[in-house]
Amino acid sequence: MARKGARPARPAAGQDAERLLDELYATPPSGFVARREQLAAEAKRDGRADDARRTHAARRPTLAAWAANLLLRSQPQESGRFLELGRALREAYRSLDADGIRELSEQRRSVVSALSRQAAELAREAGHPLSGAARQDVESTLRAVLADEDAAQRWATGRLESALTPPADFPSRGAAAAGPSHRPARPAPAAPDTRSRAKDELAERRRVRQKQLGRARRTAEAADRRLRALSAGRADADASLQQARERHDRARERESAAQERLRQARQELRQAEQEQKEAGERLRTAAQAVDRAERAAREATQEVARLADPST
Incomplete structure (x- = not known):
């Protein structure tokens, strides 16, 4: 049972630094x-001097190196296949002939x-868009x-x-085994059993080479x-995003x-309501004026009738 008030267990030594470095190299160069x-500073404040020292010693990547790191982290499955393709290609290049190497070189350029x-x-x-030179550096890194x-x-x-920077060419068994340029001495005729074994070994090497070539081709084609x-x-x-943006702009x-x-x-509406109010007020004023005029007319008529009556 954990003692009350005890601090939680901390990661093993070095794990914090690895985590910090992973986070750091995911940061764009401008903010690195x-x-x-x-x-x-945070590691030093927490008492992790070694982690702070390793983190502080990290060098800022170039934009091309950061893009290559970003590709690895953003596309882990594709990056894993790419690394596997590299292993298959390096193995195949050690035993291929010129035609096979040419074919794999074309697939390699495409990938x-x-x-x-x-x-x-x-x-x-x-x-952080890449310049032309930065894109060439990314291609150089992937070829390497x-x-x-x-x-x-x-x-x-x-x-x-x-x-x-990639090497001048893929490693090949022929280049590694190439000897001096002088013509070798003619070997003595081999015994029949030796010739048979040599023929079998040559056939086996060809079979293995064809198998490796097939595997490398399939890996490259799949990639x-x-x-x-x-x-x-x-x-x-x-394209869908662009269409959605256009529809959004039109809707906006x-x-x-x-x-x-x-x-x-x-x-x-406010103007009409104001005009309606003013018209109502004018109507009421006009109605009141009509009422007064009607009363005045009745009174005048009554006065005329009174004056015209001789009995009054």
Whole structure:
């Protein structure tokens, strides 16, 4: 049983710093420094000196690095598939021929282009549109993630500080195994059993290579289809949003016009009521004048009759 008045258990050492850093690198670059100082000050005030020191040491990311981090955090499923695609591609490139490498390179460019557009759209929606140079840096980072395992691990943390640079090309077994440029000595003829084993080993390597190629192709095609579907869905959502905004604007205009007509009608009603009141007052005044005139006429008639009567 917990002792009354005891403090609640705190996270293990380092967990607070990891949480703070995750929050910090989700902050746009324009607000990064202010947020970093705020989080570091709060950690220091709470007695977490190590967390404060780690938080204060964080470097502000470039806009392209922040967009790449934003893509990872906003699209975790797609990012996971992208990392898996990179692992499959790196494995396949080690055993593919020139035609297979060319085909996978085209698929790789398509996937990187689609994801970089998605990152740019996310950044724009967050209020920080990317320049042309920043978009190129995002593409460079995504190419590096596919080609280099270390780059993939760095991006997977969601805390990139700057854009990543891809290697000149994917690692390949042929490049790694390439020896000196001189012609090797002709090997001695192999025994029949040795030739048979070599042929079997070559066939097995080809079979494994074709299997790897097929798996890499399917992974790349699935990622490309998924990205195309998401892009189409985003385009439909944008179109629907635009239509809704237009309908909202038209409704607002109709509402404003109706309010103006209502204001005018109320003004006309007040004016008509005033005119009706004034007309009523004039009617009462006229009626009173008629009554007085009628009494005066009756009295005058009576006076004429009295004067004309000889008996009076």
